[in-house]
Amino acid sequence: MKDWTHGITRRGFLSGLAVAGITPVAQRVARAFPDAAPQKKWTGDNFEEAHEIMRNPYRFLQDPSEWVRHDEMRDVVIVGGGMAGLTTAFLLRDRNVLLLEREPQTGGVSKSGNWNGIEYSIGAAYMIDPEPEEGGPRNPNFDLLLDLGLRKKGEKLDKERNIERRWSEGSENHCLFTNTEAFSEGEIHSKQNIEFFEHVNDEGPTPDIPPTNPKLVEQLDSISYKTFLYDEKLQQSIWGKTLGPLSPRAREATEYYFWGAFGTNTWETSAYHGLNFFSAEFGNILVFPGGNSFIAKRLTERIRQRNPQLIETGHYVLEIETGKDKKSWSVLAYHEGKVHRYQARAVVFSSPLFLAKRMIPNLLDDQRKAIESLDYRSFVVANVLLRNRMDEIFSNEKIHNAYELTRMHNVDVQRQMPEVLNGQKVFSDICSADFASWRSTPYAVLTVYRPFPYAHGRDRLRYLTYEYVEAEVRKAILEGLSHHGLKDTHIEEIRLARWGHPMIIPRPGQMAPGGVLETARKSQDGLYFAHTDIQGAPAIENALASARAAVENVNKYLG
Numbered sequence: 001m002k003d004w005t006h007g008i009t010r011r012g013f014l015s016g017l018a019v020a021g022i023t024p025v026a027q028r029v030a031r032a033f034p035d036a037a038p039q040k041k042w043t044g045d046n047f048e049e050a051h052e053i054m055r056n057p058y059r060f061l062q063d064p065s066e067w068v069r070h071d072e073m074r075d076v077v078i079v080g081g082g083m084a085g086l087t088t089a090f091l092l093r094d095r096n097v098l099l100l101e102r103e104p105q106t107g108g109v110s111k112s113g114n115w116n117g118i119e120y121s122i123g124a125a126y127m128i129d130p131e132p133e134e135g136g137p138r139n140p141n142f143d144l145l146l147d148l149g150l151r152k153k154g155e156k157l158d159k160e161r162n163i164e165r166r167w168s169e170g171s172e173n174h175c176l177f178t179n180t181e182a183f184s185e186g187e188i189h190s191k192q193n194i195e196f197f198e199h200v201n202d203e204g205p206t207p208d209i210p211p212t213n214p215k216l217v218e219q220l221d222s223i224s225y226k227t228f229l230y231d232e233k234l235q236q237s238i239w240g241k242t243l244g245p246l247s248p249r250a251r252e253a254t255e256y257y258f259w260g261a262f263g264t265n266t267w268e269t270s271a272y273h274g275l276n277f278f279s280a281e282f283g284n285i286l287v288f289p290g291g292n293s294f295i296a297k298r299l300t301e302r303i304r305q306r307n308p309q310l311i312e313t314g315h316y317v318l319e320i321e322t323g324k325d326k327k328s329w330s331v332l333a334y335h336e337g338k339v340h341r342y343q344a345r346a347v348v349f350s351s352p353l354f355l356a357k358r359m360i361p362n363l364l365d366d367q368r369k370a371i372e373s374l375d376y377r378s379f380v381v382a383n384v385l386l387r388n389r390m391d392e393i394f395s396n397e398k399i400h401n402a403y404e405l406t407r408m409h410n411v412d413v414q415r416q417m418p419e420v421l422n423g424q425k426v427f428s429d430i431c432s433a434d435f436a437s438w439r440s441t442p443y444a445v446l447t448v449y450r451p452f453p454y455a456h457g458r459d460r461l462r463y464l465t466y467e468y469v470e471a472e473v474r475k476a477i478l479e480g481l482s483h484h485g486l487k488d489t490h491i492e493e494i495r496l497a498r499w500g501h502p503m504i505i506p507r508p509g510q511m512a513p514g515g516v517l518e519t520a521r522k523s524q525d526g527l528y529f530a531h532t533d534i535q536g537a538p539a540i541e542n543a544l545a546s547a548r549a550a551v552e553n554v555n556k557y558l559g
C-alpha cells in the first residue's frame with residue numbers, strides 16, 4: 001500500500017528549492033499555483049470503517065481455510081504505527097520485526113497535511129524540548145531526536161532560524177486574546193505563579209511520567225488539579241513555596257488549557273498529570289513544521305531505510321491470540337479483502353488501549369474491566385487556510401509572533417459549572433502552522449483545536465456533518481479574531497480532521513499504584529503494551545516512555 005513518506009510531497013519539493021538557495025522562486029511558484037481543490041471530507045479517524053470492522057471482527061475470521069498464512073516466526077509483531085509503535089520498531093529494528101498499521105499512513109494522531117508549502121498538523125502539535133542541562137543526566141527523548149537527526153546539543157532554537165525546528169517560549173510566543181484585546185502570558189500570571197511552575201519544572205520534585213517518586217504520586221494523584229491549585233499547605237510541604245493567588249484571567253486560561261489539551265477540565269484531571277503538563281509549559285516547547293508528524297515521518301523513513309518490509313500499512317489487525325504451544329502469538333489482520341495470519345514470539349500492542357478488549361480475547365477479567373473504566377474524549381482539528389501571511393492580517397505583533405493563541409472570554413470560571421464552561425466554546429487553542437518553518441511563505445495556516453469535552457461528545461461528532469462543523473469553526477474564529485484583523489475574505493478553506501477516541505481522560509486515582517492503569521496495561525509472557533494511553537494521559541513523552549518500557553520487556557523476554 002502506498003505511503004506518503006515514499007512520494008515527494010509538494011512541500012518537500014518547495015523546501016528542496018529553498019535549500020538550493022532560491023526561496024523567492026519557491027514563493028512565486030506557491031503564489032502562482034495555490035492548491036485549488038477544497039478537501040471537503042474528513043481526515044483523521046475513519047469512523048465508518050472502524051465501526052464497520054470492529055463491531056463484528058469475527059465475521060472476517062469465520063473460515064480459517066481462506067486465511068493467507070505467513071509461516072515465518074518473527075521475533076515481534078507491533079500492532080499500530082503511531083508514535084509509540086514506530087519508536088518501538090525503531091528501537092527493535094535489528095530484530096525480525098513486523099509493524100502492522102491499519103491506515104494507509106503511519107503516524108497515528110501525529111499526522112499532517114500540506115497546503116502550498118505549509119505543513120500543518122491534523123493532530124499532535126508539539127513536544128517539550130528534551131535537551132538536558134549541561135552535566136545533567138541523559139534524557140532518552142533527546143537521545144532519540146539526536147539519533148534521528150532532529151536535534152543537536154547546544155542549539156539555540158529561539159535564534160537559529162535556518163533549520164526546520166523552533167522553540168516556542170512562554171510570553172514571547174504565547175498570545176492570549178479576547179474579542180478586543182491581546183495579551184501575553186506574563187500579563188496574566190504573577191511573578192510568583194511563574195516562579196512556582198519553573199521551580200517544579202527545573203528543581204523539582206517534578207511529577208514525571210512514568211513516575212520515579214512514589215510519594216509524589218501518592219500526594220498528588222488522588223486529588224484533582226483544581227484542588228491542588230488552592231492547597232497552599234500541600235504546595236508548601238512539597239516544594240517549600242507556594243503558587244500564590246491566581247488572577248481571574250490566569251484561572252480562566254488554566255481551565256482552557258485543560259479544555260484544549262485533554263478535552264476536560266481541572267475538576268476531572270489528576271493533580272499529578274495536571275502539574276506534569278502545566279509546569280512543562282514553562283520550559284521550551286519544541287515545534288517542527290506540521291507538528292509531531294515530522295518526528296513520525298523521520299522514524300518511518302529511518303525504519304524503512306533499514307528494512308523496507310518492516311512496516312505494512314493498510315493492515316487492520318482483528319485478533320491477537322496465543323499460539324497452541326503458548327510460546328508464540330498469532331496476529332490476524334485484514335488486508336485488501338483477505339485475512340492474513342502472522343506469527344511472532346512476542347507482540348507489542350501499540351493501538352489505543354480501549355481496542356485491546358476487542359482484539360485480545362484472552363485478556364484477564366480484571367484487565368478487561370479496568371480498560372472498560374477508562375474514558376476518552378473526541379476532537380476535531382480544523383486547519384484554517386489563510387490567503388495572506390500572519391503579519392499582513394494581524395496588526396498586533398503579539399498575535400503574529402505567536403505560536404500558541406488562546407481565546408479568552410472574560411468568564412469567571414470559579415462561578416461556572418464545568419458542564420456550562422465545556423459547552424460554551426467552540427475552541428480555545430490555536431497553533432500557527434508555519435511557526436517552525438524557516439522559509440517565508442505568502443500564506444498562513446491556523447490549526448484550531450476543537451474538543452468535544454462532555455459525555456456523548458463522540459456521538460455528537462459522529463453525526464455532525466462536515467459542513468456544520470466547518471461553519472461552526474468559521475463563525476467562532478471570525479468572532480474571536482475579526483477585531484484583530486481577520487476577515488472572511490482571508491479564509492481560502494477550512495480543512496477538518498476528526499478523532500474518535502484520541503484523548504484518555506487523566507482522572508485522579510488512575511495512575512497511583514493499584515490504580516486502574518496498572519491493571520489495564522498488565523503484560524503477559526510475550527505480550528506488551530506501548531501507547532500513550534497506558535500512562536493515562538495523551539502526550540508524545542508518554543508514548544515514547546511506553547515504547548522504551550515495552551522494548552526493555554521484549555528484550556528481556558526474547559533474550
Ligand SMILES: Cc1cc2nc3c(=O)[nH]c(=O)nc-3n(C[C@H](O)[C@H](O)[C@H](O)COP(=O)(O)OP(=O)(O)OC[C@H]3O[C@@H](n4cnc5c(N)ncnc54)[C@H](O)[C@@H]3O)c2cc1C
Binds near residue numbers: 080
Ligand atoms: C488533537 C490532538 C492533539 C494532540 N496534541 C499533542 C501535542 O501537541 N503534544 C503531544 O505531546 N501530544 C499531543 N497529543 C497526544 C498524542 O496522542 C500523542 O502525542 C501521541 O501522538 C500518541 O501516539 P501513540 O502511538 O501512543 O498513539 P496513536 O497515535 O493513537 O497510534 C495508534 C496507532 O494504532 C493504529 N491502530 C489502531 N487500531 C489498529 C488496528 N486494529 N490494526 C492496526 N493498527 C491499528 C492507529 O491507526 C494508529 O496509527 C494530541 C492528540 C490529539 C488527538
